[in-house]
C-alpha cells in the first residue's frame with residue numbers, strides 16, 4: 085500500500101532532522117540527479133517506510149539500531165524508469181510482465197487497456213484494474229480514448245460517459261488514453277468532446293495519437309486539451325508538436341522503433357528535452373527478452389549521443405512531470421517514493437538492485453520478491469462466443485467457373501492495399517490459389533455471439549501452412565482466420581473456440597503450433613517463459629515455411645484495424661477505410 089505524502093510529512097521530517105531513525109540508508113552513492121543533471125559523488129540516502137527522507141553527505145543522524153545500511157560502493161543511483169504509454173493487456177498477465185520490466189529498471193507502467201475494454205467493456209476494465217494492483221511495480225491506467233474507431237463498422241465494446249466518470253474516481257486511473265481516431269476530435273464528435281471536457285473538468289490527463297495530423301488539424305487537437313503524442317516518426321514531426329506545447333513519447337517498441345530517426349535531430353537542433361519521454365507502446369515477449377524495456381531506450385539514446393543523465397531524466401522525471409506526479413516520483417529527493425535503481429555502470433544500464441517504495445525487488449539481476457497469483461474469474465475466460473464451425477462456414481459461392489476477386493493485398497504485416505486476382509470455382513465454391521498466393525480470410529464476431537461474419541481473400545502471405553487463426557485483433561477482437569482451404573480453416577477456428585482464445589497454426593489437418601490466450605482471448609494465464617516459447621513456435625512455424633513477413637502475428641492483429649488505411653476486414657464485412665464503405669469480395 086503506497087503512503088500519501090500528506091500523511092508522511094511528519095515522519096519524513098523527523099527522520100530528515102534525526103529525531104526519528106530511518107528504515108534504510110544507502111551509503112556511498114554516485115547520485116544521478118535528474119534535477120540538476122549532475123552525478124554527485126558520496127551521497128547518502130535515508131528512507132523511512134516507502135519514501136525518501138534525506139539526501140545529502142551524511143545520513144548518520146538517521147541511523148538507529150534497526151536501520152538497514154547498504155554500502156553501494158560508489159555505484160550509480162538513480163530513479164526508477166517509467167513507460168508512459170503501453171498496452172499491457174497483451175500476451176501475459178500484468179504480474180508476469182512486472183517481473184520482466186522490473187529487471188529492466190522499469191518501476192512504473194502507464195497502461196492503456198484498449199483491447200480488454202474492446203472485448204469485455206467496463207466489467208473487464210474493472211477486472212483488469214484489479215490484476216494490476218498490489219504488485220511490486222506501479223501500474224497506472226487510463227480509460228481507452230477512441231473506441232469505437234468508426235461506429236459505422238466497429239462493434240467493439242466501449243465505456244459510456246458515465247462509466248468513464250466512474251472509472252476516473254479510482255486513484256490509479258489517471259485520465260483518457262490515446263485518442264487515436266483524431267478525426268473524431270477535429271469533426272467534434274459529440275461523445276468524444278464530452279469525454280474530453282469531462283477529463284479536463286476533473287484535472288485528468290488526456291493522451292494523444294496524432295499520426296498524420298498537422299497544421300490546423302493538429303492545432304484543433306491540441307486546443308481540445310490533448311497534450312501528448314507517441315506517433316511522430318521523425319524529428320520534424322516532434323518539433324511541430326513541441327512548438328504547440330505537446331509532450332512527446334518517443335516510441336521504441338514492438339510496433340515501431342523511432343529512436344534512431346528522432347534522437348539525432350533532437351541533438352542537432354538542441355531542443356529542450358523537458359517534454360521528451362520514451363515509451364514502448366507495447367512489447368512482445370520476444371522483444372522484451374531480446375532488447376529490454378525502457379533501459380533499452382536509455383542505452384540506445386546514449387549510443388546516439390545523448391548524455392546519460394539526460395536519457396535517464398527522459399526515462400524517469402519527464403514522465404512523472406507529464407502525469408502531474410512530480411511530488412511523488414521521478415527523482416531521488418526528500419519526500420519522493422523510494423523507487424531507486426543501482427547501476428554498476430552507465431553503459432550496460434542493467435540495474436543490479438531495484439527498490440520500489442524502499443523495498444528491494446531486484447538484486448544481482450534477479451527478482452527477490454514474491455508475486456502473489458491473482459484469482460481470475462471464469463467469465464473473463466469465456467469470451468469466444470461462437471459455436472463449432474464447419475468447413476461450409478468458410479465457403480464463398482459463385483455459379484461462374486472463374487471470378488475476379490478483390491483481395492486484401494498485404495504490403496507489410498500491417499499495410500494493405502486493394503488487390504485483384506482471377507480465381508476458379510469447384511462445385512460452386514471459389515478456391516484459393518497457391519500459385520497466385522491468394523488465401524481466404526475470415527472475420528467472425530466472437531464477442532457478442534451474433535454469428536456475424538465476413539469472408540474475403542488475402543494476397544501475398546506466402547507461408548507453407550494451411551491455416552492461421554487468432555482471437556486477438558486490435559480494437560475489434562474478431563476471430564480472424566487465414567487459410568488455404570475451408571477444412572483447415574475450420575480446424576484452426578474450432579481449436580480457438582474450444583480453448584477460448586489464442587493463436588493457432590494448422591498444416592495438413594494438424595495443429596503445429598499454438599499460443600493459448602485464455603483471458604479475454606488476448607492474454608495468456610501461463611508464465612512468461614511458457615508464453616515466450618509458444619509465441620516463438622507460432623512465429624517460427626509460419627516464418628520458416630516461407631511467409632513473406634518476419635512477424636506474421638501482426639497480420640491478424642491489424643487486419644480489422646480501422647485507424648489505418650486501406651482495406652480491412654471485420655465481422656461486418658470488408659472495408660475500404662478511406663471511402664468508409666464496404667466492398668464485395670468478388671468484383
Ligand SMILES: [Fe+2]
Nearest residue numbers: 169171262365
Ligand atoms: Fe498505443
